[in-house]
Amino acid sequence: MVSELVLQAARPSPALLPEEMLLSFHFHCWILKQFKGSLFVQPAPQWQRDSMTDWDPRPAVLSWLQYSSARQLFLDPSLPQQDINLWADLAAQTGRPAAMQLSTPSLFWLPEHRHPLPWQVKRWSDRLAAAFGLLCLIPVFLGVMALMLISSPGPFFFKQWRVGHGGRLFRIIKFRTMVPNADKFHHQVMGNQNGLHKRQDDPRITPIGRWMRKYSIDELPQLFNVVLGQMSLVGPRPWAIYDAIRIPASCRHRMLALPGITGAWQVSARSTQLDLEVVNRMDLQYLGHWSLLKDLSILLQTLPKVATGFGAF
Structure with a gap:
């Protein structure tokens, strides 16, 4: 029941929200931000993570990814290791590439x-x-x-x-x-x-x-x-x-x-x-x-x- 309620609350409505619009919402232990086909996964506040320690998130995340229009995922480096592995596994399972969210002033330094x-x-x-x-x-x-x-x-x-x-x-x-x-x-x-x-x-x-x-x-x-x-x-x-x-x-x-x-x-x-x-x-x-x-x-x-x-x- 809990997973169904969280999943329903997390689902955006594509008919009401244009692709250019930044969607930001809480989902289980994460803050999800979606913009132009990219989904950014960031850690939620610790109190929210502590309140959901007994729930297996994999079925809900998989269901959400299958529904989502996101074409690629970016994972915040401050996420715990198990979270990064979880999102990477399920992104691969749904045919989406996943990457660490890294920033640099310029890419010209690369060979x-x-x-x-x-x-x-x-x-x-x-x-x-x-x-x-x-x-x-x-x-x-x-x-x-x-x-x-x-x-x-x-x-x-x-x-x-x-x-x-x-x-x-x-x-x-x-x-x-x-x-x-x-x-x-x-x-x-x-x-x-x-x-x-x-x-x-x-x-x-x-x-x-x-x-x-x-x-x-x-x-x-x-x-x-x-x-x-x-x-x-x-x-x-x-x-x-x-x-x-x-x-x-x-x-x-x-x-x-x-x-x-x-x-x-x-x-x-x-x-x-x-x-x-x-x-x-x-x-x-x-x-x-x-x-x-x-x-x-x-x-x-x-x-x-x-x-x-x-x-x-």
Whole structure:
């Protein structure tokens, strides 16, 4: 009954409200603002969230999205992680793209705007190299999957929402290195750890997963993300939601950049440097001095780092 009342109160009337008009209303634990086909999701006041803790919002949100005329969603970075995951899941289920709501005075600082022609060369070479790499790595994929089947029953692949180009959310693809449903225990394991949420003694990591992480074998399926245009071979780290929401507002514009499989942080520090602001500064420096030669240099540096397991856990 509660969910029906909230849903009815939240539904706008398209016949009475023109598209140019800004619609703003409370819905469950959020403030929704709709303008010209875009839906902006922001957290409601804490007292409202506390009053609805026992209600599962998924059916109502799904019903609302199916009814809504919004073509894309923008999620406020101050939303809790579970809210961002919920809206991203249901937006994907209804065929709508979702992105983090990020602001910057100008986009000219991004490499694709400063160097449009070399950037196009990068994008095409990324996809061709990734497609060729996937074909060459088929035996490796099959071997890894066979080892996983023997030592760690469960899904072969792990998918997780990450922040991509322009703040858009996409599902990164990796080989699973943890026990199934490890995400449910993430905050229980990490506690109030500052910096990137990575732990060398993470109890969720499987024996085969620890070996894959040491030599970055778990990262290989991200070549699919490169072929799909969601990632690059070289670029800033694609932040997981639990890391993205803790980034200082002054550094959030970094999340507008195209993420990569390897990058400045991976070849210079990797897991030996987990400070969010320091990693962001490394990535911003890379973006500010981007060139095709810089990307080639990082790729060449990546090979020996991977072979030796540098800074990995």
